[in-house]
Amino acid sequence: MTEDAMQHHVPTPIESPLLTAHAAQAVRHGFFTRLGGVSSGIYDSxxxxxxxxxxxxxxxxxxxxxxxxxxxxxxxxxxxxxVHSPNVVTVDAAYAGERPSADALVTAAPGIVLCVLAADCGPILFADAKNRVVGAAHAGWKGALAGVAENTIEAMIALGAKRDEICACLGPSIGRDSYEVGPEFVERFLSEDAGFAEFFTPSNKAGHAMFDLPALTTRRLQRAGIRAENLGIDTYSDRQRFFSYRRTTHAGEPDYGRQISAIAITEE
Incomplete structure (x- = not known):
């Protein structure tokens, strides 16, 4: 890696209109793309x-x-x-780089940047700017079904957030038109709740369906009593800006990169 490469690129994240509108000066956040780094080849950049x-x-x-x-x-x-779980970790000012097995983080400590990684799964950023509590969750289908979003909200409330002050945004993730699943997958959801049928539409392959994970995740956030939005960006179809596990699998590539979504309480 040359010095020129180290200095040439600057990462510019996508911001959530909802979080931006309610953050005031208390919170900063961003859904980073695959652009602005120094990696090369299939990991570019x-x-x-x-x-x-x-x-x-x-x-x-x-x-x-x-x-x-x-x-x-x-x-x-x-x-x-x-690990595709519903587990949430609370991070305080003493954070020293630990990486426990979990899929969400919350904090009330300024200056700690909470991050989740994804390459098709749904990154969710949460903020209660008024009470200065933030959260970040990684919601693939397993986490979404198991309640990682709802658990993140409860963990924020335990730190002093108020449900009616919490906003959340689902960032770039695999879209319905890119996510075909088999009959066993559909049955797993319907056995939990027959109402989940609204998130599946028939595909061109017999017995298969297209799964709208972003719609399911956003609906669960809203039903948890918070304001929520979905950026509506499909990682699979946007090769230039996003890594995608499923696209990599279909292309037979040996590995894939991960993009990051992050949020922090600003230091007063």
Whole structure:
């Protein structure tokens, strides 16, 4: 990695209109794309996945760039070992780089940048700017079904957030038109709640369906009593801006990068 490459790119995240409107000066957030980093090849360029086979030096530099956008050192970038669970970790000012197995984080500590990684799964950022509590959740189909979003809201409330002050945004994730599933998948959801049928539409393949994970996730957020929006950006179909696990699988590529979504309470 040359010095020129280190300096050439600047990551520019996508922001949520809803979170921006309610953040005032208390919260900063961003859904980062795959652009603005130093990785190359199939990881080009802002790959932040420590679990990928990318050059670790490049990954660390990419994560440093994300932290820098928040005005923080990379050591203040809080992530977890994501395992498709409903589990939430509360992070305080003593954060020292731990990565417990969980799929969501919450904090009331200024300067800690809560992050989740994704490459088709749904990154959700939460904020109660008035009471200065934020959260971030990784919601694939397993986490969404198990209640990771609802658990994140409850963990924020335990830190002093108020349900009617919490806003959330679902960032770039795989869209309905890109997510075909088999009959066993559909049955698993319908056995939980027959009402989930509204999130499936027949595909061109007999017995299969197209699954609208973003719609399900957004609906669950709203039913939990908070304001929520979906950016409506499909990671699978937008190769230029996003990594996609499913697209990589269909293309027979050996590995894939991960993009990052992050939120922090600003330091007073």
């Amino acid at each position: 802002l790959n932040v996945g420590l679990g990928s086979h990318d050059d670790r030096t490049a990954v660390v530099e990419n994560r440093r760039r994300v932290a820098s956008w928040f005005g923080q050192p990379v050591e203040r970038l809080a992530t977890v070992n994501q």
